Amino acid sequence: MSGFRAAVVTFxxxxxxxxxxxxxxxxxxxxxxxxxxxxxxxxxxxxxxxLPGGFSYGDYLRSGAMAAxxxxxxxxxxxxxxxxxxxxxxxxxxxxxxxxxxxxALLRNAGIHYICRTxxxxxxxxxxxxxxxxAQGQRIAIPIAHHDGNYFVDDGVLDRxxxxxxxxxxxxxxxxxxxxxxxxxxxxxxxxxxxxxxxERAIEGCTRRQRPWTRDVRSIGENAGFSSFLFQRS
Amino acid sequence: xxxxxxxxxxxxxxxPQGRAIQHSxxxxxxxxxxxxxxxxxxxxxxxxxxxxxxxxEMCRKLLANMVIENYRIxxxxx
Numbered sequence: 001m002s003g004f005r006a007a008v009v010t011f012x013x014x015x016x017x018x019x020x021x022x023x024x025x026x027x028x029x030x031x032x033x034x035x036x037x038x039x040x041x042x043x044x045x046x047x048x049x050x051l052p053g054g055f056s057y058g059d060y061l062r063s064g065a066m067a068a069x070x071x072x073x074x075x076x077x078x079x080x081x082x083x084x085x086x087x088x089x090x091x092x093x094x095x096x097x098x099x100x101x102x103x104x105a106l107l108r109n110a111g112i113h114y115i116c117r118t119x120x121x122x123x124x125x126x127x128x129x130x131x132x133x134x135a136q137g138q139r140i141a142i143p144i145a146h147h148d149g150n151y152f153v154d155d156g157v158l159d160r161x162x163x164x165x166x167x168x169x170x171x172x173x174x175x176x177x178x179x180x181x182x183x184x185x186x187x188x189x190x191x192x193x194x195x196x197x198x199x200e201r202a203i204e205g206c207t208r209r210q211r212p213w214t215r216d217v218r219s220i221g222e223n224a225g226f227s228s229f230l231f232q233r234s
Numbered sequence: 235x236x237x238x239x240x241x242x243x244x245x246x247x248x249x250p251q252g253r254a255i256q257h258s259x260x261x262x263x264x265x266x267x268x269x270x271x272x273x274x275x276x277x278x279x280x281x282x283x284x285x286x287x288x289x290x291e292m293c294r295k296l297l298a299n300m301v302i303e304n305y306r307i308x309x310x311x312x
Contacts (some may be wrong), residue, residue: 002307062299069296105301112250152247177248
């Protein structure tokens with residue numbers, strides 16, 4: 001997979017871009033390209049685009065709102081339209097919803113507080129290109145770190161995305177009030193995934209180790225990790 | 235021309251901030267506050283030539299997120 005071309009977009013205020021680049025290199029063997037938000041175009045021939053976590057534009061107006069209108073996002077929307085896999089994590093997920101690439105919106109956590117801990121998830125769709133390394137219903141543990149992770153979508157759209165298998169992950173213990181425990185959502189075509197949990201923080205042995213404060217720890221099983229999570233298609 | 239754009243969460247969308255403010259008011263001893271909804275006020279100074287349609291489009295494209303928010307445009311006399 002040394003020819004794998006992944007790009008990580010950095011916005012002003014992104015703070016997980018380097019982690020994402022390291023994770024992508026770890027699992028693909030090729031260094032990830034870095035792209036600045038002000039660029040008008042992406043590198044040629046990309047196999048994968050990642051929008052990292054952080055606080056782009058200081059969360060001004062709404063989380064992800066400003067970043068979704070930055071120059072590079074036109075190119076990201078275009079690439080997504082052509083079928084290039086796009087992953088948005090945390091703030092990246094917020095940016096994808098604000099850009100209209102994914103349905104719904106991320107509201108303030110129901111409990112008001114910023115939450116930073118490892119949470120158990122279930123894999124709800126194991127046939128997407130991002131998740132095919134998992135078994136249907138598999139329980140995994142991935143860290144979350146967010147203030148605005150409360151996924152909301154109106155009833156009509158909710159039924160549609162449930163029916164189309166667009167719910168990728170669900171929280172087993174809903175930490176933030178997300179509607180129907182939704183932690184990750186796919187677009188209709190299945191090539192865009194947004195998720196609040198940070199898979200790039202779950203690839204190193206030292207960070208993947210299950211934390212004593214994750215309840216239900218024994219039944220979660222070994223986290224399949226980022227590599228099986230992302231690169232089934234290569 | 236001064237324009238105020240009032241952005242508020244749609245009815246039915248949970249507003250944890252509003253709820254926390256309500257609890258704080260109760261904590262201060264104010265009674266009878268049944269609900270609080272927190273919104274956002276944006277004050278724009280725009281050329282007189284800017285059309286109503288353009289203002290509407292600004293709201294829909296950026297100032298409000300139509301999935302969760304409503305907006306109201308108020309023109310303020312100079």
